Amino acid sequence: EELRLSHQFSPGDLRHRIAEIVAEEVAAADVDLTIKIFPSGSLFKATEQYVPLSRGQLDMTVFPLSYAGGQRPEYNLTLMPGLVKNHEHAARLNASPFMDEIEAILNEDDVMTLVKGYLAGGFASMGACITRPEDVKGMTVRAAGKGFEEMLQAAGASIASMPSSETYNAMQQNVLNALNTSSSSFVSFRLQELAKCYTPASDVALWFMYQPMLINKSTFDGLTPEQQAALMAGAAKAEAYYLEEAKKEDAQSVEVFREAGVEIAEMTQEDFDAWQALAQESSYKQFVANAPDGQRLLDMALSVE
Amino acid sequence: MDPLVLGALVAVFTIVILFSGVSVAVGLLIVSAGFLLIFDGTRSLEMMPEIFFADLNSFTILSIPMFIIMGAAIASTRAGADLFEALERWLTRVPGGLVVSNLGACALFAAMSGSSPATCAAIGKMGIPEMQKRGYPDGVAAGAIAAGGTLGILIPPSVTMIVYGIATETSIGRLFLAGVVPGFMLMGLFMAWAIFATWRSGNIAVLSPRHYSLREKFEILPRILPFLVVILGVLYAMYGGVATTSETAAVGAVLCLGMAIVIYKMWNPRAIWTVLRDSTRESVMILFIMAAAGVFAYMMSSLFITQSVAQWIAALEVNRWVLMGIINLFLLVAGFFLPPVAVILMTAPILLPILDAAQFDPYWFAVILTINMEIGLITPPVGLNLFVINSIAPNISLRTILVGSAPFVGCMILAIVILCFVPGIATWLPDLVMGPS
Amino acid sequence: MPGPTSAAPAYRRGAGFVRAVHAVSTLCGWFAAACTIIALFVTCHMIFVRAVLGQSTIWQTEAVIYLMIAATVIGLPYVQKLRGHVNVDLVPLALGPRARRVLAYVTLSATLVVIALLAWHSWHIWHEAFDRNWKSSTVWAPPLWVPYLVLPVGFGLFVLQLLADLVALATGLDAPFGVREA
Ligand code: NA
Ligand code: NA
Numbered sequence: 030e031e032l033r034l035s036h037q038f039s040p041g042d043l044r045h046r047i048a049e050i051v052a053e054e055v056a057a058a059d060v061d062l063t064i065k066i067f068p069s070g071s072l073f074k075a076t077e078q079y080v081p082l083s084r085g086q087l088d089m090t091v092f093p094l095s096y097a098g099g100q101r102p103e104y105n106l107t108l109m110p111g112l113v114k115n116h117e118h119a120a121r122l123n124a125s126p127f128m129d130e131i132e133a134i135l136n137e138d139d140v141m142t143l144v145k146g147y148l149a150g151g152f153a154s155m156g157a158c159i160t161r162p163e164d165v166k167g168m169t170v171r172a173a174g175k176g177f178e179e180m181l182q183a184a185g186a187s188i189a190s191m192p193s194s195e196t197y198n199a200m201q202q203n204v205l206n207a208l209n210t211s212s213s214s215f216v217s218f219r220l221q222e223l224a225k226c227y228t229p230a231s232d233v234a235l236w237f238m239y240q241p242m243l244i245n246k247s248t249f250d251g252l253t254p255e256q257q258a259a260l261m262a263g264a265a266k267a268e269a270y271y272l273e274e275a276k277k278e279d280a281q282s283v284e285v286f287r288e289a290g291v292e293i294a295e296m297t298q299e300d301f302d303a304w305q306a307l308a309q310e311s312s313y314k315q316f317v318a319n320a321p322d323g324q325r326l327l328d329m330a331l332s333v334e
Numbered sequence: 335m336d337p338l339v340l341g342a343l344v345a346v347f348t349i350v351i352l353f354s355g356v357s358v359a360v361g362l363l364i365v366s367a368g369f370l371l372i373f374d375g376t377r378s379l380e381m382m383p384e385i386f387f388a389d390l391n392s393f394t395i396l397s398i399p400m401f402i403i404m405g406a407a408i409a410s411t412r413a414g415a416d417l418f419e420a421l422e423r424w425l426t427r428v429p430g431g432l433v434v435s436n437l438g439a440c441a442l443f444a445a446m447s448g449s450s451p452a453t454c455a456a457i458g459k460m461g462i463p464e465m466q467k468r469g470y471p472d473g474v475a476a477g478a479i480a481a482g483g484t485l486g487i488l489i490p491p492s493v494t495m496i497v498y499g500i501a502t503e504t505s506i507g508r509l510f511l512a513g514v515v516p517g518f519m520l521m522g523l524f525m526a527w528a529i530f531a532t533w534r535s536g537n538i539a540v541l542s543p544r545h546y547s548l549r550e551k552f553e554i555l556p557r558i559l560p561f562l563v564v565i566l567g568v569l570y571a572m573y574g575g576v577a578t579t580s581e582t583a584a585v586g587a588v589l590c591l592g593m594a595i596v597i598y599k600m601w602n603p604r605a606i607w608t609v610l611r612d613s614t615r616e617s618v619m620i621l622f623i624m625a626a627a628g629v630f631a632y633m634m635s636s637l638f639i640t641q642s643v644a645q646w647i648a649a650l651e652v653n654r655w656v657l658m659g660i661i662n663l664f665l666l667v668a669g670f671f672l673p674p675v676a677v678i679l680m681t682a683p684i685l686l687p688i689l690d691a692a693q694f695d696p697y698w699f700a701v702i703l704t705i706n707m708e709i710g711l712i713t714p715p716v717g718l719n720l721f722v723i724n725s726i727a728p729n730i731s732l733r734t735i736l737v738g739s740a741p742f743v744g745c746m747i748l749a750i751v752i753l754c755f756v757p758g759i760a761t762w763l764p765d766l767v768m769g770p771s
Numbered sequence: 772m773p774g775p776t777s778a779a780p781a782y783r784r785g786a787g788f789v790r791a792v793h794a795v796s797t798l799c800g801w802f803a804a805a806c807t808i809i810a811l812f813v814t815c816h817m818i819f820v821r822a823v824l825g826q827s828t829i830w831q832t833e834a835v836i837y838l839m840i841a842a843t844v845i846g847l848p849y850v851q852k853l854r855g856h857v858n859v860d861l862v863p864l865a866l867g868p869r870a871r872r873v874l875a876y877v878t879l880s881a882t883l884v885v886i887a888l889l890a891w892h893s894w895h896i897w898h899e900a901f902d903r904n905w906k907s908s909t910v911w912a913p914p915l916w917v918p919y920l921v922l923p924v925g926f927g928l929f930v931l932q933l934l935a936d937l938v939a940l941a942t943g944l945d946a947p948f949g950v951r952e953a
Contacts, residue, residue, distance in 0.1 A: 065638070072635050081381060086381055096908055098908040099905055100905050102906075169821060178910045187821065189821055192393055195393075197505070204576070204821070319912075352859050353861065354862065354878050355874060355948055359856060361858075364881055364885050379892070381892075382888070383896055387896075393832050393836055396810060399807050399810075577818045588812075610807070614842070614849070617846075618855070619857055621843040625843070715861040716859050
């Protein structure tokens, strides 16, 4: 039997490696199951994977869950400013009742999670360093995620929406002054060539995005117990690897930017609190207004120590 | 079934169905639907409209209708005639001044139009009758305009470069710059041939200079000023930090529509509608092919054909220039039958990993690919520029147009060979303006 | 590439239907052109707001995308009416009149089937998005059923235009592949 896994990332990306680990483990278990990986959006475009997954037209994916926030507003909590402080905190959040609630919603769409994982990110700017909300005032910023756009707008930044393929040129031409995305994306966009200052994810970070490996639930239920066990074993191995490597990604991106002579800024706990206070007033508020049961979910997520 | 065998089957069916006379976009949809149904079941078939939608769901595609409107708006005015007249008055000392002016006008017009048929029509409407009147051979006149028109997709802006940029995720601004020098080089080759062919035909008289007074030379200049304004405006928007490449297309379209309405007094709603009708017709045709080719690409990827073919070719381990020769031959043949957009979209997913492995520069290759597509525009059975010439110069037989165009195809092949030996012709300007890639 | 359909004698059977469908398709063409022009001005507005006013551009990019999708899909029947969808007519032109007629029926029917298939499935997609109140996952968050609506409508009208083409072919209002025998 063959399962098709689609994702948007290049074959050199950590998230492709996660898919490979599961595929290799399943193949090694010799349970008559193969996973065929379609990387780089060669089967479905980045944002178009959730619906086919929930219908069983696609079997598996590694997917930033907030992309499906238009279908399930609750998923917007998986990319919300200030909700996750660092990778250890992300791991605790993954094991918390909050994530069980998310899983229940996924199950309603006939989807289940195999591998949980968060990736962090930061800011790159063409001008002054961005550590506090005041720094982005008057800047034109492209942010990854609705919650971040709402918060940055509240901070007085202008939000520009454009495809990721145009960001490099836009930064080069000063159409964009700053960019907010994941550590690995900064490197793959080659922004170290342009940026004047980089604010990476370090001891405290603002930007964490939940990017799990998902499988269609009916497809999973239709597998033999041996096949299911092999998948789960592979997933467990991948999840441990994911957490370790996610931390390294941040450090590697800092290295790349430092080598390119870009100034590295650091966000303090105090800066973080200022952003979070702003998010309370903007993105959290918007979220609660749009998601049914939003306040309860938000409280659950915030209660994770 | 082995994906390679499946791939061969897809190739055969695609050829048969496209030759049946069904429209290219629908042909791609029929093949995709058939293969998805048989080898993937109904689940994929249900998704066809979603894939169709997803392929159009990109801001970059906006630039295609916009650059088409730009060309159509200018083509509807007498701007093309002005341009070629100005060049003629100034190039009067050059042997074969008239055909040289026409080719130069094609190249300049190409800098404002994203599509080749528009370029062809804009210059040819005035240029071909003028050349015939002054004794140029019909074949040279028609061939020069047909070939000169193809510069529309090599000299930026270019609809096919945009499509290539979308399909390969390369920078469209950079692709545009890569086409500039090769475009003018090709123009030079065309001019050389046109002069030679006219001389050989024995009509040496037409090559002799016609005199224009200095006054005549200068009084025409204000009439080409709008062109320069538009070209500079677009360049400023694109490379001066005002807008991204796709947004620039809209600026260009507004400038050209404005120029047509204000300077060339295209007040008449009927005239404006003609521009909109022509550009709607062309852009819907192209975008339909794009979306259908997206469905086709999904089918190929879903059945693992794309990946298997790419792996298979990569494993052949032939010399990279032999590989480039084969790729060119393949593109040339595909270009005979299919419109450029369809060829690019159908081949890019397979070709890109191969080119990458053989370490060919994707921007350099875009130029090679575009010249191949230009050849397709002036060769039967599907040669859009041939149809345009046929409709603007009904007194020249299709046979004469074909025979007249053939040597220009030779010039294009020569250009490809030159580019293979001196890749810098394509890569120098983008490296200079945007830094090394 | 055959030229536009020649004017048909009004008394032929089916001519009324064909004319009515042509009128609908022409309306589609106007709609498509209007969407393109609106997209053009929205883009210029976006550049102005961002570059000159220095303000946020939240909705423009997405609105332009949906306008262009609408222009394309709703424009399909109009371009079909104009015979603007490019094809390879080498074989049809080489065939004899009878074979050409048969081939014209086959290709037109095949086109009809595949477009009807798209129309049918688009209807379901639209319905799902409407039923579940799916939104775009952006700050603007427009309901997705609005842009999805162009799919069933556009493909549906395309099917209608193809039916009219079939009628025109059967009644002799239109020649197979636009080739009239002498
Ligand atoms: Na051009
Ligand atoms: Na051709």
